[in-house]
Amino acid sequence: MKVNAKTGFKPGVQTDAKAAAKAAGKTAVKAGGKGKVNKAWLHEHINDPYVKLAQKEGYRARAAYKLKEIDETFGLVKPGDCVVDLGSTPGAWSQYVRRKLSPAGAAAGTLNGRIIGLDLLPMEPIEGVTFIQGDFREAEVLQQLEDTLAGPDGQVQVDLVISDMAPNLSGIESADAARIAHLIELAVEFAQNRMKPDGTLVVKLFHGSGYDQLVKLFRDTFKVVKPLKPKASRPGSSETFLIGRGLKKRA
Numbered sequence: 001m002k003v004n005a006k007t008g009f010k011p012g013v014q015t016d017a018k019a020a021a022k023a024a025g026k027t028a029v030k031a032g033g034k035g036k037v038n039k040a041w042l043h044e045h046i047n048d049p050y051v052k053l054a055q056k057e058g059y060r061a062r063a064a065y066k067l068k069e070i071d072e073t074f075g076l077v078k079p080g081d082c083v084v085d086l087g088s089t090p091g092a093w094s095q096y097v098r099r100k101l102s103p104a105g106a107a108a109g110t111l112n113g114r115i116i117g118l119d120l121l122p123m124e125p126i127e128g129v130t131f132i133q134g135d136f137r138e139a140e141v142l143q144q145l146e147d148t149l150a151g152p153d154g155q156v157q158v159d160l161v162i163s164d165m166a167p168n169l170s171g172i173e174s175a176d177a178a179r180i181a182h183l184i185e186l187a188v189e190f191a192q193n194r195m196k197p198d199g200t201l202v203v204k205l206f207h208g209s210g211y212d213q214l215v216k217l218f219r220d221t222f223k224v225v226k227p228l229k230p231k232a233s234r235p236g237s238s239e240t241f242l243i244g245r246g247l248k249k250r251a
């Protein structure tokens with residue numbers, strides 16, 4: 001398959017509705033065991049303006065517009081930044097950051113900064129983005145990330161950590177809330193250890209059980225904490241984002 005020179009990715013792969021449905025877990029299993037796309041979701045997906053925009057602008061997922069709005073609201077991505085993208089697959093956030101760090105806003109060529117993506121699942125390469133495949137909860141994977149960040153003069157401190165990580169949900173609320181909280185706590189810990197004092201952490205979380213405790217964790221960790229539900233986040237979804245800026249000194 002040919003790579004699009006303008007967008008730097010293989011066309012039709014990531015924004016394909018069936019592939020997107022599969023990635024979003026929106027498939028129903030037929031009695032015969034063959035996966036069938038959830039029709040209502042597919043209809044909504046095909047008519048979604050952000051899906052159309054993502055296809056037009058060469059983003060792998062509509063999620064790019066969530067990060068775009070967060071960035072435009074809080075001025076997250078700055079030239080020269082070192083950015084860690086947790087839960088990066090299929091790669092729309094990394095693509096957005098990559099373009100933002102390009103002097104010409106391009107998907108390829110000069111990159112003024114560094115981007116490291118990490119995900120359980122594989123990710124199609126993005127020019128200029130270093131990708132680590134693994135589970136962020138595992139010590140060896142975290143070590144791999146630390147090693148990748150290590151520069152000739154020691155550890156490179158990160159300017160921005162963005163986490164869109166979402167676990168597979170079981171439907172059991174307390175178990176799901178605990179899984180979500182665990183990923184966020186690990187992202188906060190990583191930010192405390194590896195982020196510059198004036199750095200920013202963005203995480204995805206969900207309203208409901210555990211939300212208030214996670215906001216408290218953010219307030220205890222960061223000088224400034226803001227919530228934002230971007231327009232591209234589906235209105236019916238309890239998904240929202242927390243933005244933490246400037247690390248508080250640890251007691």
Ligand SMILES: C[S@@+](CC[C@H](N)C(=O)[O-])C[C@H]1O[C@@H](n2cnc3c(N)ncnc32)[C@H](O)[C@@H]1O
Nearest residue numbers: 063087090091092093119120135136164165166
């Ligand atoms: C909503 S998707 C991210 C979309 C991405 N931000 C983009 O713009 O393309 C959530 C991702 O989190 C990843 N994920 C979930 N748990 C993870 C874990 N423990 N370690 C690493 N990645 C994880 C999933 O594999 C999935 O690809």
